[in-house]
Amino acid sequence: MFFVEIYINIETICVINTQGVHMPKHIASGLKYLAAVELTRDGYSQKKISKMLNIDRSTLSHYLHGRNLSLSSIEIAELIKEFTPKDFLVLTDAVIEDKEATKTIVKTCLIKKFKVNVLDTCIGCGVCVETCLIDAIVLDNLKAQIDPELCCGCLMCEDKCPTNSIKIWEE
Amino acid sequence: MELKVNQDNCLGCGNCVVACPVNVSLRPEVSGGHGPKSEEVIMMVENGVIKLFSEDKCQKCGTCQLFCPTDAIWLE
Amino acid sequence: MATNTKETKVKDFNIERSAGEQRKLSYKDETCIGCGICEQICPVEAIELGPIGAIVRTGSDEAKICIDEEKCVLCGMCSVGCPVNALDLEIEGKPIREIETYPRLISSAEISDEDCVYCRACERICPQDAVTVARVLPDRSKLVTGEIDIDKEKCIDCGICEEMCPADAITIEELGPNEFDISVDEDKCVYCLVCKRACPEDAITAACRGCSYGEYEINPEDSEIQGKAVIDEEECVRCGWCEEVCPKDAVTVVKPFKGELEVDLEKCETCGACIDICPCEVLSFPKPSKPGEIGEKVEKNEEMCIYCGACEKVCPNEAITVKRTGINYTPTKSKSWQKRLESLKT
Numbered sequence: 349m350f351f352v353e354i355y356i357n358i359e360t361i362c363v364i365n366t367q368g369v370h371m372p373k374h375i376a377s378g379l380k381y382l383a384a385v386e387l388t389r390d391g392y393s394q395k396k397i398s399k400m401l402n403i404d405r406s407t408l409s410h411y412l413h414g415r416n417l418s419l420s421s422i423e424i425a426e427l428i429k430e431f432t433p434k435d436f437l438v439l440t441d442a443v444i445e446d447k448e449a450t451k452t453i454v455k456t457c458l459i460k461k462f463k464v465n466v467l468d469t470c471i472g473c474g475v476c477v478e479t480c481l482i483d484a485i486v487l488d489n490l491k492a493q494i495d496p497e498l499c500c501g502c503l504m505c506e507d508k509c510p511t512n513s514i515k516i517w518e519e
Numbered sequence: 520m521e522l523k524v525n526q527d528n529c530l531g532c533g534n535c536v537v538a539c540p541v542n543v544s545l546r547p548e549v550s551g552g553h554g555p556k557s558e559e560v561i562m563m564v565e566n567g568v569i570k571l572f573s574e575d576k577c578q579k580c581g582t583c584q585l586f587c588p589t590d591a592i593w594l595e
Numbered sequence: 596m597a598t599n600t601k602e603t604k605v606k607d608f609n610i611e612r613s614a615g616e617q618r619k620l621s622y623k624d625e626t627c628i629g630c631g632i633c634e635q636i637c638p639v640e641a642i643e644l645g646p647i648g649a650i651v652r653t654g655s656d657e658a659k660i661c662i663d664e665e666k667c668v669l670c671g672m673c674s675v676g677c678p679v680n681a682l683d684l685e686i687e688g689k690p691i692r693e694i695e696t697y698p699r700l701i702s703s704a705e706i707s708d709e710d711c712v713y714c715r716a717c718e719r720i721c722p723q724d725a726v727t728v729a730r731v732l733p734d735r736s737k738l739v740t741g742e743i744d745i746d747k748e749k750c751i752d753c754g755i756c757e758e759m760c761p762a763d764a765i766t767i768e769e770l771g772p773n774e775f776d777i778s779v780d781e782d783k784c785v786y787c788l789v790c791k792r793a794c795p796e797d798a799i800t801a802a803c804r805g806c807s808y809g810e811y812e813i814n815p816e817d818s819e820i821q822g823k824a825v826i827d828e829e830e831c832v833r834c835g836w837c838e839e840v841c842p843k844d845a846v847t848v849v850k851p852f853k854g855e856l857e858v859d860l861e862k863c864e865t866c867g868a869c870i871d872i873c874p875c876e877v878l879s880f881p882k883p884s885k886p887g888e889i890g891e892k893v894e895k896n897e898e899m900c901i902y903c904g905a906c907e908k909v910c911p912n913e914a915i916t917v918k919r920t921g922i923n924y925t926p927t928k929s930k931s932w933q934k935r936l937e938s939l940k941t
Binding site: 471472478490 | 612614615616618638639668669670672696697927928929930931932935
């Protein structure tokens, strides 16, 4: 086990462990690697995976063959995967800088499933739609609709809802 | 917004005291032009000039300001 | 995560949220009637009604309502509840009254072009100056028929006919020393025959064919009055005075609220704040019918009341009660919106 500190501020994100400072791009690579491994197991082609994760095919190929990626990057990524869904999502979103790739990584790496209920007290204000980092929420007839397949359980929408109309819990 | 007075401008005419609907409902003798019998009113004339007493009762209807001939009482 | 921005211009303001979807709530203070319905319907308590009595009667710089942009979630309920559209929510530039999923108060004021005769009674009576009546009058020369001739041999240029003519149709022109020319403009002449009767020399022959033979020469189409009566949607508060005074029943006003208005004359101290705040001129001090008569303190014309409740809010002695017993709105599937609209009933 190694000691890890995480500093997150507006300008920089870096992860420090006993083996030195990791820049965001290393963490990003680690996360993309983990997702790529999962997706390969799920039967996706390399062509598809490179699109979903927004990495070029040769880089992807190197990763999957254990090249161009330090072990510690992978270790960091494994660690981040164990964070609460909210922390995992926020950190991934911050280092990946690509909405679609973030969505793929979160959906692939988070194995927890969540149940969602939007109460009739929902007023359709749209704050949850703006809050959701993975676009799991839309408004329909002035009521929020949350896709439980996409939902990663970060609970940020539940926190922000002005009428406390969102209930999300682990299946 | 709150009730303000400028005693230098005040003529002591008592228009505001008589016109104030809260004053009149608290002390009915005021509507006849008499001075109020107690200090539970919002304002009254004392020593020839207007003085605020129970301003927390003011409902900010603006009547006193409308009736004052010299801008001695107003809401701001 | 988007935060709201507020832009203020004098007493008006806009609150905007521009993350994925752009939402903008705009407020126009001049349109606002100070009813406080927005404050009542807001689900997050972001709106506060100011001291409207003082604001309206003393020309204050303060806006009638204040919205905390940190609490506001731009849901649009205030915009839908506002009976005079002083608050307007736009989503991606489109007002929510044009978006089907949002309910709307059912409220309208229409003047039927077919029945309107452009008498302007509505324009005169409207307490909000919301009505404009434009009219084009018929050509007078087409509504009269007759003949007129001045015998220039007999005429002595005395000018009496010119002075007496009510239509200024006769002109005497000086051409030289003691030389005149007299003419009648038949477009102006109405064949009233006053000149003929007044002429001391009987120099004028004239006849009104309409009087002598009837009106068969006059084309009824020529006597039609053209016009247009328009109600400004931004100013109209649906009081219904126009409908009340229209002699042709050409106006139809649909009000969004049904209700009851009661004034407790025991508590009233005739400060006049309710009279000044009412957008519909429902309330007034009664005019005595003879000197020295003391009437009721305050009179009401409840037919013109829209049950906005501004009078109740402004009364310093709580002498007024406004009950809303019915809210008229277009159907919506949202239970929370139905609930909040129904909560406007008192």
